[in-house]
Amino acid sequence: MVMRSVGFAALTALLLSGTASAQEKIKVGVTATLEGTYTVLGEDGMRGHVTALNVLGKKIGDKELEFVVASTDATPDSAVRAVRKLIEQDKVQILLSPLSGDEGIAVKNFAKTHPELTFVNAASGAQETTYVDPAPNFFRYNMDGAQWQVGLGKYAYETKGYRKIATVGEDYSFIYTQVFGLVLEFCGLGGKVTNRQWVPLGTKDFASVIAALPDDVDAIYLGLGGADAVNFLNQYQQAGGKAHLMGGSIMIDQTILSSKGSAKNALIGTIAASGQADTWEDPRWQKFVKAYQDAFPPEKRFPSPSLLATNYYGSTMALILALREVNGDLSNNQAKLKEALAKIEIDAPNGKIKLDSNRQAIGTNFVTEVVDDGKGALFSKVVKVIPDVNQTLGYEPATFAKIGLPSRTVPECKKY
Template sequence: MPSSRALLAVAVAVLATAATGCGSDEQVVRIGVLADCQGALRGFEDAQFAGAELPFLRRGADLVGTSPSGGVSSIEVDGRRVELVRGCQETGEHTVYIEEARRLLENEHVDVVVGGSSVVSRDLAHRYPRAVFVSTFWDEQEITLRRPAANLFRFSPDYAQREAGLGAYAYHQLGWRRAAIVAGDQTAGWGGAAAFTAEFCALGGKIVATAYRSPYTGTPDTVARALAARPDGVATFLNFLDDPARILSSLASRLGDARRLLVWSTNLEDAALLGTLGGKLDGVVGTTWLPASPASSVLRDYRRGWRAAFPGLPAPLADQSAVIGYYNSVEATLTALERVHSTDVGAGLSAELRRLRLDLPDGSVSLDRNRQAVRDGYLSRVVVAGGKPALEPVRVVHRVDQSFAGLLSSAPPPGPGTQPCRRALPPAWAR
């Protein structure tokens, strides 16, 4: 007769087999989302999670708590249960991203990592080739342009792409031939300056001065250095670390003509900066993340969905590029997953992401061979009526590719003065 211990072992084995069999047909796909829970962008945490969760809510999920940081319930996509797993990053602190991304991959066993921390996301994607990485931010070219990872995708334009059309506008519409640049001395400023230099100089313009402002060292006055070269106008690429309100106010006053100053999208999506400067930027043209023309049906639908799902969050947050990037990334992932019929979800998802062409709140997006967004850009003008600034459309810059038709791909990665000023065949949108 078998012993009681032997009978117990058999019973445990049977139960384990039964437990394995139950639900074995169900596939679970886990999407890890890294939002800015600390650091300079920590105020965007709830808004970024909201952007990532909205595609889930539209497919039947429910909010778990009273705020986006509480998460959402799972959904079913083509017979698979899909879960969203939350994580934290700190933009600019690469070690935080690495630790959290590894936690999601190794402990939470996510299949997809949504978020981004500069070129580190590309390097981590190389180390985890079976996972899918979707970068949310507009960071530097390096993420996708050089040594790209086959499993990393970005549906947001990079720093340089966001400035497409600005150099051509200066050359053709404003009549500039000698331009100065004032930019932040970091990746954002270098990328913006490289894009403007490539496009403006390809048409025959000349960069007579480039003044970089460092928030960490006592650099001389950038405004004086830029104006000392007597340019026709000044193009600016300043972020919140660069004291943009003071510099733009000084430039506007000393140039004395809105046609002699250009700004970029980082400044024009900052409502506080526009409110502070008031009429000083009246008539100034810059690039914008969203078109200033009447909203498309996709953008209107996105805004309605945001207001309905997250009434406790300020509605203008939905339009911020640091938020829309999360919506776009998760919407693209779920759309691609709906088209995956292979049992190998990772390979199938990568294949479908490569083929996607989506109408997103900021426009129609497809991916190039490096899996980087190709998207329209927008030029807008500041108009002030009754003391209140608003934006009006100037131009749509169609189908901007990351390399600027090759002007940037052969150059070294953007840095202080790395982009040569030389005449060349300009991109189609600049001719």
């Protein structure tokens, strides 16, 4: 169980502690969803960021990093307001932002109005952010939502024997991208998606959604996160729901698996896919988990880092390593830093990450299943590890482009 996490003020104090006033500073603005439906995600994202600073430090040659944090609520307008404030009032030179999908598209577009600055995506995962008209000064070191679903459709079809599924997802770009990846793979093998329901972020009453779920499906895919996921699980359990469940990437990480109450136990046995897995035995992952655990008291963190913590860690890691490579040189509109960011390959906790020509991550994906550790704690267990997942999901670029952008109805359930 997680208490109300390290608060906004406390996180800011952690970031600013130990800054030597005599040294030249490099100012970095950071945004996270510290309010609204995705508050719990933003808080753990910031824990990942702080953990990276604990591990890597804030020194860049004879300079030191100084961080300014701004809060968003997962809406595009809030993200742009936060970023604009960081640039215009706080005079930051680099942005580590944002967390959520629609925010990412908005901040990418805003980045084009400040070509002199560098934007490193913190955690957002909508496909459109880097796939459509990418900003040359925007770099994303996490995979997008579709990449994070690679392997799930195949596992559901070939191993679990599922042939018909329904989906329930939050009605915005990141979940469109997640369902896009799932549908392409599952339907490409012959599976059917017979019902797709979309709910607004912040939905509290799922009664009509649950009532409309078809009975003749093998499983229900849940593309929900934060408070929405918890509300659905509570109401689904109360309604006596018994279907097999499949999970999107933010449905089955510790932001939900460590939530209060027993409703989360409905997730035991849920198959899912994500950019990480709690039980991965790789030494890089284990070292990161320990650093995360050591950084915060047990009541102020999750038992294991969420996907948001991992993404913020990796993004912070990439920025610090690239800055050190150029010795903090931000001259000529930060040209050397941008070049270093485009070329750098990071040995992240969840596997090696490099960028493609759109400055989008190519990385490792994990098919998982939710298990109980025997003590009442839930974790995502590794089922399969899939390396080198690119943004076109292994399709030829021309074929992938013809599929269309993720939406409520794209892709169609067919083999492309």
